Amino acid sequence: MSKILTVYFSIKGQTIGPGMTITNQEKGNTAMAAEFIRNAVGGDLFEIEAAKVYPEDHMELIDIAKKELNSHTRVEVKNYPDNFVKYDTVFFGYPNWWNTMPMVMFTFLEHYDWTGKRLIPFCTSEGSGFGLSIEDIKSTAKNADVKEGISLKGSQVKNMESKISDWAKGQI
Ligand SMILES: Cc1cc2nc3c(=O)[nH]c(=O)nc-3n(C[C@H](O)[C@H](O)[C@H](O)COP(=O)(O)O)c2cc1C
Numbered sequence: 001m002s003k004i005l006t007v008y009f010s011i012k013g014q015t016i017g018p019g020m021t022i023t024n025q026e027k028g029n030t031a032m033a034a035e036f037i038r039n040a041v042g043g044d045l046f047e048i049e050a051a052k053v054y055p056e057d058h059m060e061l062i063d064i065a066k067k068e069l070n071s072h073t074r075v076e077v078k079n080y081p082d083n084f085v086k087y088d089t090v091f092f093g094y095p096n097w098w099n100t101m102p103m104v105m106f107t108f109l110e111h112y113d114w115t116g117k118r119l120i121p122f123c124t125s126e127g128s129g130f131g132l133s134i135e136d137i138k139s140t141a142k143n144a145d146v147k148e149g150i151s152l153k154g155s156q157v158k159n160m161e162s163k164i165s166d167w168a169k170g171q172i
Pocket residue numbers: 009010011012015016027028029030031061062063065066094095096097098099100124125126127128129153154155
């Protein structure tokens with residue numbers, strides 16, 4: 001039987017919505033999608049956190065993320081899941097930051113040998129979709145079997161449980 005892990009990175013608090021308005025939410029968009037996936041397919045759910053603390057202010061975060069991307073910073077991961085070797089299917093979730101995944105996700109992917117694992121990306125964004133992230137995942141996650149994945153409009157995730165659940169069930 002397949003062993004499934006849903007891992008994700010997500011920012012709670014300020015978020016950008018339609019019309020570029022900034023609102024507050026207790027749970028990040030990618031976190032919501034991750035919970036829908038885990039509820040649909042079972043297995044374990046794990047939140048990847050950065051070792052550093054990001055500012056709550058959205059515009060400050062935007063600036064920091066851009067600098068990290070431009071300098072190829074490998075943001076340290078605070079916590080790794082136990083016994084990662086036991087999973088053969090990994091749903092891998094992140095927000096689109098500057099047209100790819102947050103730098104902490106590069107660090108996470110580089111930490112493992114992905115031989116024998118299916119990596120199924122899910123990405124939330126306000127318009128850019130996956131951007132360059134799929135290419136970046138393929139070149140960073142050594143030996144992973146990277147599947148097509150799904151890209152979601154972040155501000156709509158909360159209303160998309162059935163679509164996300166159906167998609168996730170179709171992956172296993
Ligand atoms: C630092 C940063 C950079 C972003 N860059 C993009 C982008 O390039 N394209 C886009 O469509 N959305 C971008 N967004 C919007 C997020 O991808 C979107 O709001 C996402 O759903 C946030 O997920 P989260 O709530 O799980 O953190 C950016 C957001 C942040 C904080």
